[in-house]
Amino acid sequence: MGGAIALIDYGAGNPTSVRKAFAAAGAELFTPQAPGDLEGAGAVVIPGVGHFAATAVLEAGWRDGIAGAVRAGRPLLGICLGMQWLFEGSDEAPGVPGLGAFRGVCARLPAGQKVPHVGWNTLDAAGPARLLSGVRGGTYAYFAHSYAAPVTDGCVAVTTYGTAFAAAVERDNVFGVQFHPEKSGPAGLRVLANFVAIAARRPGLRPASDRRRAAARADGIGRPRQDARSGSPAAGSGSQARGESN
Amino acid sequence: MLARRIIACLDVRDGAVVKGMNFEGLRHAGDPAALAARYNEDGIDEIVILDVTATIEGRRALASTIREVSSRLFIPLAVGGGIRTADDAARALDAGADKVSLNSAAIADPPLVSRLAARYGSQAVVVAVDAKSVNGEYRVFARSGSAPTGLDAVSWAREAESRGAGEILLTSIDRDGTRAGFDCMLTAAVSGAVNIPVIASGGAGSFAHFVEVFTAGRADAALAASVFHYAEHAVSDLKAHLQSAGIPVRL
Numbered sequence: 067m068g069g070a071i072a073l074i075d076y077g078a079g080n081p082t083s084v085r086k087a088f089a090a091a092g093a094e095l096f097t098p099q100a101p102g103d104l105e106g107a108g109a110v111v112i113p114g115v116g117h118f119a120a121t122a123v124l125e126a127g128w129r130d131g132i133a134g135a136v137r138a139g140r141p142l143l144g145i146c147l148g149m150q151w152l153f154e155g156s157d158e159a160p161g162v163p164g165l166g167a168f169r170g171v172c173a174r175l176p177a178g179q180k181v182p183h184v185g186w187n188t189l190d191a192a193g194p195a196r197l198l199s200g201v202r203g204g205t206y207a208y209f210a211h212s213y214a215a216p217v218t219d220g221c222v223a224v225t226t227y228g229t230a231f232a233a234a235v236e237r238d239n240v241f242g243v244q245f246h247p248e249k250s251g252p253a254g255l256r257v258l259a260n261f262v263a264i265a266a267r268r269p270g271l272r273p274a275s276d277r278r279r280a281a282a283r284a285d286g287i288g289r290p291r292q293d294a295r296s297g298s299p300a301a302g303s304g305s306q307a308r309g310e311s312n
Numbered sequence: 313m314l315a316r317r318i319i320a321c322l323d324v325r326d327g328a329v330v331k332g333m334n335f336e337g338l339r340h341a342g343d344p345a346a347l348a349a350r351y352n353e354d355g356i357d358e359i360v361i362l363d364v365t366a367t368i369e370g371r372r373a374l375a376s377t378i379r380e381v382s383s384r385l386f387i388p389l390a391v392g393g394g395i396r397t398a399d400d401a402a403r404a405l406d407a408g409a410d411k412v413s414l415n416s417a418a419i420a421d422p423p424l425v426s427r428l429a430a431r432y433g434s435q436a437v438v439v440a441v442d443a444k445s446v447n448g449e450y451r452v453f454a455r456s457g458s459a460p461t462g463l464d465a466v467s468w469a470r471e472a473e474s475r476g477a478g479e480i481l482l483t484s485i486d487r488d489g490t491r492a493g494f495d496c497m498l499t500a501a502v503s504g505a506v507n508i509p510v511i512a513s514g515g516a517g518s519f520a521h522f523v524e525v526f527t528a529g530r531a532d533a534a535l536a537a538s539v540f541h542y543a544e545h546a547v548s549d550l551k552a553h554l555q556s557a558g559i560p561v562r563l
Contacts, residue, residue, distance in 0.1 A: 079433075082408060087386055116433035180532065182435055182478050184509050186315045186357055186562040206315060206562040208388060210435035210478070227314055249388050249410065251352075 069108035070097045071265055074132075076123040079115035084145065087248035089256035093265075101131030109265035110135050114147030118158040118172070118213065121151045132165065141239045142167075143197075149235065149242030150215055151248075154229060158213050159219060167240045168232075170216040176228045182212040183227045188243070189234065195222035197241045198234060199260050205253045207233070208244035265285045315562040316526050317357040317533035318547060319511060320540050322347060322381075324393075325364050327373040342438055345380040351540065354547040357562055359385065360413070360481075360535060363393035368412050375407040382408030392440055392481070403453050405436065413481055415440040416454040419461055419468075422475055429476025437479075438511075439472035441465055443498055444485040447490070457485045465498065466505045473506045480506060481535065484514035491517025491539070499529035510536050519553040526559050 071088070073095040075081045081097070083121045088095050088111070095111065095173055110132060114120065124132070136142050144152045154170035164172075175181050191203035207225075214231035217224055225244070235242045236270035243259060247254035323330040328342035348359045350503075363374050374394050382389050391404040392413025396458060401412045418425050418439050429437045442457050443450045443465035450465035469480050482502050484495035494515045503510040509532035512525045517534035525531045540546045551561045 080405065080408075080410065082406070083382070083410065086383065086408070090384070090386065115435055117430075179506050180509055183314070184435060184479060185317050185470065185533070188313060210388075211435070249386060251386055255386060 068105050071095050071109045071111060071262070073113065074098065074124070076112075076128065077114050077120060079147065080105045081113055083246075083248045085109065088258055088262070091255050091262055093258075093262040101128050104128075104131040104135050107140065109141040109143070109261070111194070111261075112142070112144045112148030112151060113143065114151070115210065116147060118147065118150060118156040119162055121147065121164070122162045124151060129165065133211055134262060136167065136240060139239055141241065141261065143261050144242040145248070146211060146244060146246055149232075149244055150213060152235065152240060153174060153175045153215050156213055165257060168215070168218060168220050168235055168237070168242070170218045172213045172215045174213050175180070175211075175231070179228045179303035182210060183214075186226050186250075187233075187245075189223045189225060191222070192217070192224045193222045195234060195236055196264055197236050197243070197257060197260050198223060200256050201253050202216050207243075207247070207250040207253060207289075209233075209245045211244060215242075247290060252271045313560045315357070315560045316531070317511075317524070318355075318550060318554075318561065319358040319360055319533055319535040320348075320351045320356045320547070321360045321513070321535050321537040322361055323362050323364050323537060324374075324377055327377050330364060344377055345383070345385075348381045348385055348389075351547060354545055354546050354563065355551055356387070356540075358388045358390065358533070359417070360390045360392060361409075361459060362413075363391070365394065366377040375403050378404055378407035378409050390438055392438070398424065398427060398431075401432075405432060411436050411438050411479070413438040413440045415442065417501040418457075418472065418477075419452065419454050422471065424432060425472060425477055429478070434476050434508075435476035437477050437480050439469075439479075440481040440483065441469055441472070441502070442483045442485055443502075445495075445498075450501065453485060457488075469502045469506050469510075473508050477508060479509045479511060479533075481511045481513060482552055487515030488513070489538075490515055493517060493521040494525035494529055494531070494534065496524055496529035498527055499531050503530040503532070510534060519550050522550060523557045523559065526554070 075097050085095050150172045152167045153164045154166050155164045186206040189205050220235045220237040221232040224230045225233035233244050247257040322344050327494045371394050388410045390411035391409040395412045396417045404412050442453050452461045452463035452468050487495050494512045499512045511533040512531035513535040516539045
């Protein structure tokens with residue numbers, strides 16, 4: 067059994083909803099008061115709604131602790147803005163680096179349909195996923211966001227709204243969902259229960275070679291992003307002076 | 313594909329649902345949490361709690377109502393009616409609401425919309441627009457439709473968007489309570505003028521009315537209260553009807 071699951075409260079979004087949904091999925095989450103508290107955590111959850119700039123708080127204090135947990139093989143789940151932070155950064159706040167666990171930069175959803183993308187949209191499976199076990203392709207999940215992550219390595223579910231974007235990602239022990247599992251009814255609770263089960267299995271069942279491979283990949287995590295904007299889509303033209311929903 | 317949303321509105325006064333239908337098997341017909349759970353089981357996409365409490369004592373009960381409704385509800389929950397200040401919004405969101413709906417407060421203090429959007433994100437801020445046809449133009453009314461503001465509905469919706477609203481909850485005062493159908497002209501005018509989702513409200517009386525508001529009215533979501541109270545499986549039946557009409561819904 068791993069230790070308890072940590073829910074990082076960095077002032078973005080509604081950790082209460084996430085905590086409540088995890089409780090329904092079978093896990094009580096604790097809120098670490100300082101990055102050092104993550105050392106005892108069996109898994110880490112990064113929630114979040116709001117502007118990508120809010121993740122600057124993570125950069126200032128939490129990045130090393132989170133990256134250390136990932137290197138130690140502990141499962142990490144990013145939700146919505148928390149998932150976007152797993153990438154290299156976002157056009158929403160170009161100066162703020164993400165964790166860099168997944169390649170690519172989040173971009174504003176393209177013009178041509180209403181933004182923010184609010185409501186229930188379908189998850190189209192892009193590959194086998196432990197996080198989405200038992201969730202059929204075509205299942206509806208609840209989204210509320212204006213920026214989205216590109217479909218790159220690690221994408222296990224795609225959703226289309228003007229463009230195809232990553233609705234769920236997973237690689238080794240790092241997981242992310244753009245939708246809100248805490249607001250996506252039974253399907254969302256299933257996703258959270260899957261993560262709880264993944265966290266409970268760690269460590270021990272996985273062969274040591276797998277853990278080494280995960281650790282090697284995670285070595286790249288935690289470094290500041292280098293020129294991650296290059297090659298990103300020229301989105302964001304609808305620059306709006308508002309606290310954007312991620 | 314993004315589904316069109318069906319939203320149930322619970323009018324709550326002093327912690328109890330007003331006009332609540334006495335569903336068979338529902339122990340407390342006036343209990344917002346029980347009614348929300350019932351709608352949730354029937355496939356509702358979202359719940360709105362509209363606080364119609366007139367007293368300060370009753371308003372204090374709103375937070376506990378939100379806590380009760382949200383405790384076992386894993387779909388979006390919006391709260392409106394009692395949100396007059398940033399503190400009111402904070403209390404509602406802290407209690408478990410995902411969104412707050414601002415109406416008269418946004419008209420009186422438009423920068424409040426921007427402040428809340430900056431603090432909580434646009435997805436948490438809905439601006440409710442109550443509109444009525446006056447001499448062929450749609451005008452905005454405040455204070456539950458009683459106070460003319462002189463604002464044009466389309467212009468005000470655009471301003472709300474520019475100030476950071478994530479959605480517009482558009483109610484036709486003319487149609488509200490009539491069950492004569494949504495005001496599709498009003499809805500289409502606003503929906504076509506803004507680039508954020510528009511929730512149509514007021515006038516739902518039949519399944520055909522929902523089809524109309526999603527096609528001619530160009531609504532992104534439709535809200536109703538009493539129409540869902542009249543039959544036990546109204547939400548799932550409505551969604552089946554919409555799907556057969558070619559409108560994407562979450563089933």
